[in-house]
Amino acid sequence: EDESYFDSYSHFDIHHQMLQDKVRTESYRDFMLNNKEYFKDKIVLDVGCGTGILSMFAVKAGASHVIGVDQSEIIYQAMDIVRENGLENKITLLKGRLEDVELPYKQVDIIISEWMGYFLLFESMLDTVLVARDRYLKPGGMVFPDICTISVTAISDFKLYNKDVLFWDDVYGFKMTCLKSEVIKEACVDIIKNDTVVTDPCVLKTIDVSDCQLSDLQFKSEFNLTMTRDGEITAFIGYFNIYFQKHLSQPVEFSTGPEATPTHWKQTVFLLPKPLSLKKGEEIKGVLSCKKNRKDPRSLVISLTYNDKRHIYIME
Amino acid sequence: EDESYFDSYSHFDIHHQMLQDKVRTESYRDFMLNNKEYFKDKIVLDVGCGTGILSMFAVKAGASHVIGVDQSEIIYQAMDIVRENGLENKITLLKGRLEDVELPYKQVDIIISEWMGYFLLFESMLDTVLVARDRYLKPGGMVFPDICTISVTAISDFKLYNKDVLFWDDVYGFKMTCLKSEVIKEACVDIIKNDTVVTDPCVLKTIDVSDCQLSDLQFKSEFNLTMTRDGEITAFIGYFNIYFQKHLSQPVEFSTGPEATPTHWKQTVFLLPKPLSLKKGEEIKGVLSCKKNRKDPRSLVISLTYNDKRHIYIME
Numbered sequence: 001e002d003e004s005y006f007d008s009y010s011h012f013d014i015h016h017q018m019l020q021d022k023v024r025t026e027s028y029r030d031f032m033l034n035n036k037e038y039f040k041d042k043i044v045l046d047v048g049c050g051t052g053i054l055s056m057f058a059v060k061a062g063a064s065h066v067i068g069v070d071q072s073e074i075i076y077q078a079m080d081i082v083r084e085n086g087l088e089n090k091i092t093l094l095k096g097r098l099e100d101v102e103l104p105y106k107q108v109d110i111i112i113s114e115w116m117g118y119f120l121l122f123e124s125m126l127d128t129v130l131v132a133r134d135r136y137l138k139p140g141g142m143v144f145p146d147i148c149t150i151s152v153t154a155i156s157d158f159k160l161y162n163k164d165v166l167f168w169d170d171v172y173g174f175k176m177t178c179l180k181s182e183v184i185k186e187a188c189v190d191i192i193k194n195d196t197v198v199t200d201p202c203v204l205k206t207i208d209v210s211d212c213q214l215s216d217l218q219f220k221s222e223f224n225l226t227m228t229r230d231g232e233i234t235a236f237i238g239y240f241n242i243y244f245q246k247h248l249s250q251p252v253e254f255s256t257g258p259e260a261t262p263t264h265w266k267q268t269v270f271l272l273p274k275p276l277s278l279k280k281g282e283e284i285k286g287v288l289s290c291k292k293n294r295k296d297p298r299s300l301v302i303s304l305t306y307n308d309k310r311h312i313y314i315m316e
Numbered sequence: 317e318d319e320s321y322f323d324s325y326s327h328f329d330i331h332h333q334m335l336q337d338k339v340r341t342e343s344y345r346d347f348m349l350n351n352k353e354y355f356k357d358k359i360v361l362d363v364g365c366g367t368g369i370l371s372m373f374a375v376k377a378g379a380s381h382v383i384g385v386d387q388s389e390i391i392y393q394a395m396d397i398v399r400e401n402g403l404e405n406k407i408t409l410l411k412g413r414l415e416d417v418e419l420p421y422k423q424v425d426i427i428i429s430e431w432m433g434y435f436l437l438f439e440s441m442l443d444t445v446l447v448a449r450d451r452y453l454k455p456g457g458m459v460f461p462d463i464c465t466i467s468v469t470a471i472s473d474f475k476l477y478n479k480d481v482l483f484w485d486d487v488y489g490f491k492m493t494c495l496k497s498e499v500i501k502e503a504c505v506d507i508i509k510n511d512t513v514v515t516d517p518c519v520l521k522t523i524d525v526s527d528c529q530l531s532d533l534q535f536k537s538e539f540n541l542t543m544t545r546d547g548e549i550t551a552f553i554g555y556f557n558i559y560f561q562k563h564l565s566q567p568v569e570f571s572t573g574p575e576a577t578p579t580h581w582k583q584t585v586f587l588l589p590k591p592l593s594l595k596k597g598e599e600i601k602g603v604l605s606c607k608k609n610r611k612d613p614r615s616l617v618i619s620l621t622y623n624d625k626r627h628i629y630i631m632e
Contacts, residue, residue, distance in 0.1 A: 051492065178393065182327075182393070
């Protein structure tokens with residue numbers, strides 16, 4: 001009920017934001033249009049096709065036919081869009097869950113999908129891509145993007161820390177300290193300035209979409225971050241990198257890290273209950289585990305253990 | 317389903333944003349703390365109390381007792397907050413719909429509430445305040461804020477128009493023109509720069525919360541805007557002003573208009589299907605009607621008629 005207030009109450013806003021995210025959309029475009037020899041005469045499946053933009057790129061790249069599947073109402077607009085661009089003989093759009101719809105082909109050569117959520121795995125749309133892969137991909141076929149990494153680094157950002165944590169100590173003269181731990185527990189997404197980063201980054205997990213299993217999407221990884229300058233760590237941040245590479249003559253990649261152009265995924269922020277003061281060259285070691293919430297498999301439970309203490313964060 | 321992606325997935329984010337909106341929160345604070353003689357020994361009802369901040373201001377202003385009612389889970393945090401500030405003998409918090417809960421007093425002297433939504437009336441929380449007024453307010457008692465106005469003006473903002481409307485003509489080389497009218501139809505909220513305003517404003521509606529009726533919250537008003545310079549109108553914008561005034565020695569007011577400090581309500585934008593070119597001094601006359609959506613009374617259907625043509629906008 002509360003949440004509804006800040007819902008994007010425009011039904012197209014999410015698609016508008018994704019299309020306007022040039023890092024995202026141009027990466028998919030370049031991966032396809034710069035690798036036309038790979039797409040020539042291929043059958044392509046677009047999982048979660050939205051407005052159909054990726055399906056249209058695939059046709060432009062030379063695919064003989066593209067099937068787009070989406071369970072959202074947006075697919076009716078995608079049908080209009082495909083007609084508007086004269087591509088209705090090249091693209092078949094199906095409304096429904098990928099798990100339920102019947103495709104016009106038993107097998108496809110290439111699966112494309114933009115399934116990524118915050119911290120890569122929030123909302124778990126990759127699960128559906130793996131179903132599509134196991135059910136429809138020809139032997140030797142490929143899923144793109146194929147490689148994804150999840151990384152962590154640490155920041156010293158007291159502007160953010162004051163706004164999100166210390167704020168509750170004095171709210172117009174009243175104490176709301178009891179809200180602090182509740183707020184910290186909810187990982188948030190925000191665009192982090194790269195000059196607040198105080199350690200080198202560490203890759204926690206590499207996922208190869210062409211052969212990973214569902215069980216790989218829950219993981220536990222050690223990390224070891226080295227301070228690049230003296231500073232007080234106020235938060236760990238997580239982000240992901242995406243690679244379109246195997247079998248391609250012109251690989252494409254993009255990063256959602258703080259050093260790169262911001263995307264609509266921003267960075268995921270794990271605020272510390274207490275800032276940690278460290279000197280340049282010192283290391284902070286820890287373990288991050290990422291699990292699905294049993295009660296709601298689209299949401300994530302992330303635990304961060306460092307200095308012998310475990311901190312739980314949720315994304316829901 | 318689509319919308320969930322951009323949900324504020326933090327449960328506290330809405331309260332955090334409202335508290336951090338200084339224009340909003342300090343106006344309520346100043347209205348109470350600058351009018352202590354009015355609050356002294358009064359029984360106050362806070363409708364939709366959230367974190368309890370307004371209830372605590374009321375105690376600080378001298379109220380003998382405050383009852384806060386909220387149907388959201390946030391009230392459990394409000395209970396902790398009230399205890400943390402040692403005000404548990406002064407504030408009674410009740411979880412539930414105002415229409416359903418049983419108050420510890422049959423009548424109250426003052427009702428306070430921060431019920432305003434986008435374009436003032438989106439989400440219709442004022443309906444509940446009117447129930448509280450008619451059921452619990454003592455004869456001669458007051459509801460604050462007491463006066464609200466809704467205004468309209470026009471802007472020439474091609475940056476916004478390109479992003480939201482013309483964008484669909486060429487999306488990475490494809491046409492998505494069919495989405496234009498769908499996008500325009502959904503009124504959006506955005507922070508509008510005051511230097512894009514090209515007409516004077518016009519007050520559409522004044523609501524006196526102390527004696528208005530439910531039927532007053534759906535209205536139809538003529539407007540007449542005069543161009544303050546030559547320009548092409550790309551959108552009408554709506555906003556509201558809030559007044560705490562009757563019986564107060566120190567009245568307080570704030571505006572959510574483009575000339576004022578931005579608030580979390582921003583401005584409501586009604587994009588034009590086609591920009592309208594006008595000269596300085598020329599007038600644009602029209603009629604705006606605002607109705608509840610019968611299928612979902614929290615959402616609004618707004619029609620704008622000008623140049624003999626009617627345009628429908630929805631907020632849902």
